Amino acid sequence: MTSLGKWARDTFGLGKGPVSVTVVARGADGRVSLLTVGEDRYALKQPFGAVDEEDVRREAAHLLHFARAGIEVPAQVSDGEGRYAVPVPAELGGGQARVARWVHGHAVGTETAGLSGQVGSLLGALHAVAPHSDEVASRWYTTMPAAPVWQDLLARSEGRPWARSLAARMPDLLHHADRVGRSGALRGPVVVSHRDLHPDNVLQAPDGSLRAIDWEDSGPTDVHRELAKVLVQWHVEGDRVDATGVAEAVSTYRVAGGQGRVETLDDFTMVLCSETNFLADQLRAALDPDLAEEHREPVLAEVEQALTAYVPTPDALLRVLRAASGR
Incomplete structure (x- = not known):
């Protein structure tokens, strides 16, 4: 059976390298995993509820604006059909998946002193x-x-x-x-x-x-x-x-x-x-x-x-x- 990582790699056109998926965060709206494809890193997001494609497309446009202005942001990646929120096969857990460029850094969390x-x-x-x-x-x-x-x-x-x-x-x-x-x-x-x-x-x-x-x-x-x-x-x-x-x-x-x-x-x-x-x-x-x-x-x-x-x-x-x- 194809793994979630391989499915995401192939669906979003991320190359052909070896993959790994590691859950790194769980928020109120979904979970986020580190998806590695060869030497490249991506954020794989799986929302708990359905997300609207138009909303995600609007977010992608916002991020593109800030990226072009020189701000480092998690730019969104679309699949071969231009979709940003893609249905996940039932055998891989169902729901939807989104992929974004990985932003390097460590979580701040509650360690806000001095920032x-x-x-x-x-x-x-x-x-x-x-x-x-x-x-x-x-x-x-x-x-x-x-x-x-x-x-x-x-x-x-x-x-x-x-x-x-x-x-x-x-x-x-x-x-x-x-x-x-x-x-x-x-x-x-x-x-x-x-x-x-x-x-x-x-x-x-x-x-x-x-x-x-x-x-x-x-x-x-x-x-x-x-x-x-x-x-x-x-x-x-x-x-x-x-x-x-x-x-x-x-x-x-x-x-x-x-x-x-x-x-x-x-x-x-x-x-x-x-x-x-x-x-x-x-x-x-x-x-x-x-x-x-x-x-x-x-x-x-x-x-x-x-x-x-x-x-x-x-x-x-x-x-x-x-x-x-x-x-």
Whole structure:
């Protein structure tokens, strides 16, 4: 029987060398393997759910733009028919597979200390060359679950391991929902960017600089709000804020050509929406009796992380705002 590696090699036209496949990461949306073909390396992605070919084609176009601008990105590889998301034969596990050029570096993960300057430079470089967009950002980044949604999720969570943590965060969640509901219009400019530049989606290259991977969520975003999102995701854990890191990231972001400025609490709308929408989705998955066992433990871990670390407190946002704006 043909192996998954040989199938991917032949389907995506990666040459004729010997192959190996090693799983290197498992995220909320799928698993990623290192696919070697001879001396060449690729990222083999297998999403847990079906992905739309047009969405992947749009992502490939975004990556091509940044690659042409001199940014190292995981450029997508298409098969012989021009497809980027290809059905995998049932005997090899089914689902879909995608292949991208391998980006060299080691995972950052939770080891973010001392990287504030690098992450500011990375985002600034992306924003400096990002194409302007007339598209409307998806609701994932502009709206968050309203109070009745959180109250329903809390009621359904009674007796579950996360129920006490969710109850403790309810005042913050309701406060954020009210703030997002009153947030103003985008200040712009709106550009195509990564939109999910948290530490798990970044590698540190051999020269110490950072590289963005996992571009599945790339699309239109307000530069001010994406800057605020990155500052929170790299320098905030619940109520703890690295104000010095925030200031350093903003400084290097500007040096690299970034146009964003964090000036009001409205600029945190993007991070509040994306983190709370993610939390709500993970809670729904955890409450689903039909969730496959292989996914249950990772989902429970994501719920706990979101409640304790990912969703910032209102006071933390105020401290980030002061550090970012120099007030």
